[in-house]
Amino acid sequence: MRRANRKKAVEGRSVIFKIKRCDGPGKPSRWESFKVPVEQGGNVISSLKWIAANPITTEGTKTTPVVWDSGCLEEVCGACTMVINGRVRQSCSCLIDEYAPLEGDAITLEPMSKFPVIRDLWVDRARLFHNLTRVKAWVPIDGTYNMGAGPKETPEHQQMRYALSECMSCGCCLDACPQFTKVEDEEKWDTSFIGAHAISQARLFNEHGTGKLLKGDRYEELAGAGGVSDCGNAQNCVKVCPKGIPLTESIGAVGRGTTVHAIKQFFQGKE
Missing domain, CATH: 1.10.1060.10 (Alpha-helical ferredoxin)
Structure with missing residues (x-):
């Protein structure tokens, strides 16, 4: 089904990213949403980079850049693992065209649940x-x-x-x-x-x-x-x-x- 979504992916669309955030170990979590323009072939990492450069929520509130971990960007190092739409996987190989092909589609990002959170999507x-x-x-x-x-x-x-x-x-x-x-x-x-x-x-x-x-x-x-x-x-x-x-x-x-x-x-x- 995800591969089939590529064919109906709308060019020039924007996708809503709902991200579970945390400022540090032992601190409370919160949810923030971001509207991100998506290029064809873009992945979750490229979207997180856009948010880092434009840390403004869908409510128009300026916030801090989202923190995550990554390395090879080729699904070899495992550093960028997070929970995407309720399923744990690598974010570098997660293509937006497969998960959110239409205008206004939403993608949820959460840190892994079995390891201590260092900040946002980055875990120890x-x-x-x-x-x-x-x-x-x-x-x-x-x-x-x-x-x-x-x-x-x-x-x-x-x-x-x-x-x-x-x-x-x-x-x-x-x-x-x-x-x-x-x-x-x-x-x-x-x-x-x-x-x-x-x-x-x-x-x-x-x-x-x-x-x-x-x-x-x-x-x-x-x-x-x-x-x-x-x-x-x-x-x-x-x-x-x-x-x-x-x-x-x-x-x-x-x-x-x-x-x-x-x-x-x-x-x-x-x-």
């Missing part, structure tokens, strides 16, 4: 990156000198891992997940649900020839509080992932791997 995603450190989402150094070619992979295995590697840590899966709740107390991060993104990255590095050296550590973390067993199987994560990463497959694979690891530890007397 520190917990997202912290959870990646919990599962050691990296390949460890296996030597300090040239040891020759690395481990080989079959094309099929390589293709599977490539799909997992496309994660850009945008946070869409977390914002849509009913088990991943907003936790501002950093001392509670390590016992709160870790999220689909970290579980999938654990699978990615467990499948790496050198990364699997830390497989046991990853399974130990994911078997504890806030680990893979806390997933409620809502499957919202896979529905909103902008890269189409098979997150539910990763959750299932890591769940099985964690169980096998626990059984091995038991029979080896390492429980």
Whole structure:
């Protein structure tokens, strides 16, 4: 339907942006609306830039420029993620022609709900990156000198891992997940649900020839509080992932791997 909207997009139209704003952490939120002229092919970021240059509401009140985060503008970095018309996604790839093709159509922008708001549409995603450190989402150094070619992979295995590697840590899966709740107390991060993104990255590095050296550590973390067993199987994560990463497959694979690891530890007397 959105692609069909492109064909009926009216040139020279203006669109109403309804934006949920907040002046800083702990401060009350408010709604402000802006009437924005739209160029063909324009996206939400280009509209936010227009508002920044012309911060006047539809009531004619001059206000402060709207604050948001962005980086690559190519749906690669994940920084510009926000809630658009009630659905979390990247704003750089959100085309106005698809969402608001007619004169006077409205688009609603809100910050992600699972992370603390820094200001307006900009949130603090520190917990997202912290959870990646919990599962050691990296390949460890296996030597300090040239040891020759690395481990080989079959094309099929390589293709599977490539799909997992496309994660850009945008946070869409977390914002849509009913088990991943907003936790501002950093001392509670390590016992709160870790999220689909970290579980999938654990699978990615467990499948790496050198990364699997830390497989046991990853399974130990994911078997504890806030680990893979806390997933409620809502499957919202896979529905909103902008890269189409098979997150539910990763959750299932890591769940099985964690169980096998626990059984091995038991029979080896390492429980």
